[in-house]
Amino acid sequence: MSPPPPPIVNTVNLVKIYQNGGVPVPAVRGVDLQVEAGQFVAVMGPSGSGKSTLVHMIGGLDARTSGEIWLDGKRADTLNESAWALLRRQKIGFVFQFFNLVANMTVADNVELPALLAGASPREARERREYLLGELGLADRADAAPAQLAGGEQQRVALARALANRPSLLLADEPTGNLDSRNTRDVLRLLSEVHRDGQTIIMVTHDARVASLADRVVSLLDGEIVDDGAVGPARRRPRATAGDVVELRG
Amino acid sequence: MRQSLLALLAKEPAHGYELKQALEQIFGSAYPSPNIGQIYVTLSRLEKDGLVRVVDVEQSNRPNKKVYYLTAAGREALDVWVDEPTEGPRVRDEFFMKLVLAPMTGIADRMALISRQRRHYLALMRDLNELAERTDQGNRVALLLIEGAMLHLQADLDWLERCQEDLS
Ligand SMILES: Nc1ncnc2c1ncn2[C@@H]1O[C@H](COP(=O)(O)OP(=O)(O)O)[C@@H](O)[C@H]1O
Ligand SMILES: [Mg+2]
Numbered sequence: 001m002s003p004p005p006p007p008i009v010n011t012v013n014l015v016k017i018y019q020n021g022g023v024p025v026p027a028v029r030g031v032d033l034q035v036e037a038g039q040f041v042a043v044m045g046p047s048g049s050g051k052s053t054l055v056h057m058i059g060g061l062d063a064r065t066s067g068e069i070w071l072d073g074k075r076a077d078t079l080n081e082s083a084w085a086l087l088r089r090q091k092i093g094f095v096f097q098f099f100n101l102v103a104n105m106t107v108a109d110n111v112e113l114p115a116l117l118a119g120a121s122p123r124e125a126r127e128r129r130e131y132l133l134g135e136l137g138l139a140d141r142a143d144a145a146p147a148q149l150a151g152g153e154q155q156r157v158a159l160a161r162a163l164a165n166r167p168s169l170l171l172a173d174e175p176t177g178n179l180d181s182r183n184t185r186d187v188l189r190l191l192s193e194v195h196r197d198g199q200t201i202i203m204v205t206h207d208a209r210v211a212s213l214a215d216r217v218v219s220l221l222d223g224e225i226v227d228d229g230a231v232g233p234a235r236r237r238p239r240a241t242a243g244d245v246v247e248l249r250g
Numbered sequence: 251m252r253q254s255l256l257a258l259l260a261k262e263p264a265h266g267y268e269l270k271q272a273l274e275q276i277f278g279s280a281y282p283s284p285n286i287g288q289i290y291v292t293l294s295r296l297e298k299d300g301l302v303r304v305v306d307v308e309q310s311n312r313p314n315k316k317v318y319y320l321t322a323a324g325r326e327a328l329d330v331w332v333d334e335p336t337e338g339p340r341v342r343d344e345f346f347m348k349l350v351l352a353p354m355t356g357i358a359d360r361m362a363l364i365s366r367q368r369r370h371y372l373a374l375m376r377d378l379n380e381l382a383e384r385t386d387q388g389n390r391v392a393l394l395l396i397e398g399a400m401l402h403l404q405a406d407l408d409w410l411e412r413c414q415e416d417l418s
Binding site for chain 1: 361365368369371372373375376378379382397400403404407408411412414415418
């Protein structure tokens with residue numbers, strides 16, 4: 001028997017303390033988090049509870065103060081910046097609250113670039129880009145420049161870009177913050193689809209529609225995990241329709 | 251259901267089964283499908299209140315059909331209902347009462363209550379997601395109902411987070 005594969009993410013007593021003008025600000029206080037391959041984890045919690053800091057550390061964008069980060073069974077918190085950059089390019093897709101698309105490249109090139117950098121052929125990169133933009137309702141925006149897009153469109157392009165090289169880990173920080181409900185539906189559909197195909201996802205979100213798709217919800221408060229588990233069981237009386245959730249006055 | 255039956259009858263007279271079908275067609279799976287018994291009970295109450303009246307229509311080869319139509323009083327009741335502003339959503343939430351009163355019982359840990367409630371809301375949200383997916387995308391009314399329920403649930407979750415920040 002081969003040993004079970006290591007978790008995609010494993011943090012051990014992870015701590016981040018910012019210094020704010022000499023005053024220590026504890027943002028993450030001893031987080032132990034294991035995420036198995038293929039799992040979709042939603043991270044929730046009030047503003048300031050350390051959600052962004054946590055996912056930034058897992059992606060190597062923010063240095064830990066103490067503790068360990070293991071990715072795919074390899075120690076990562078001790079890597080230097082260029083080693084982190086390489087690891088990210090190969091294994092991690094990121095979506096941020098702010099989208100940082102490359103301004104002087106078209107939408108199509110923005111999405112294809114990570115796949116090309118990770119070694120995909122131009123044709124593979126193009127097909128993947130067409131699929132992703134299509135799913136997100138952006139097929140006709142491929143030749144636009146990012147500045148020509150509305151906020152919600154840029155947000156979706158950023159998601160497509162993060163998924164372009166089929167990363168082993170998708171990290172996302174409030175990726176539906178700027179979306180109206182129709183666009184959110186497109187994003188939800190794509191997320192379910194890539195998750196069904198085995199994509200591992202850690203996503204900070206306030207959006208209950210997004211979180212309800214997750215296998216597991218981790219709640220942070222004041223930098224600590226206060227709840228971690230599967231989304232609750234469905235209704236006690238299973239029904240063909242959720243009609244009784246939608247209450248009309250009779 | 252009283253008002254929806256009055257509204258349907260304002261369009262045209264109908265018998266009980268036609269009313270049931272019309273409700274199902276308008277609201278789709280987002281509305282708990284009324285059973286025919288409930289419809290007849292409601293119709294007979296409306297009749298007693300003078301808001302609808304019933305006539306027997308003869309049919310060849312079949313028993314008579316009871317066709318209901320709206321009276322002038324029914325029309326007025328419907329207009330009043332449509333014109334008046336509608337109550338806002340509930341604020342005296344039962345969960346909130348539990349949360350506030352929990353320490354007095356000495357058993358419940360507030361944080362545990364909040365976490366369990368959050369998971370429950372998310373499970374409800376998942377049901378709604380699935381319902382939205384199963385719903386005919388052409389049925390605007392049903393989809394809007396579902397979206398409304400989702401937005402309420404989102405507000406409940408946001409409020410839960412506020413409770414967690416301030417009460418823990
Ligand atoms: N660069 C920084 N310098 C100092 N304090 C920071 C910095 N980034 C975040 N913080 C603080 O760390 C805490 C957690 O922040 P953050 O991770 O952004 O929370 P969240 O994403 O849950 O809103 C907050 O108190 C915030 O003010
Ligand atoms: Mg944040």
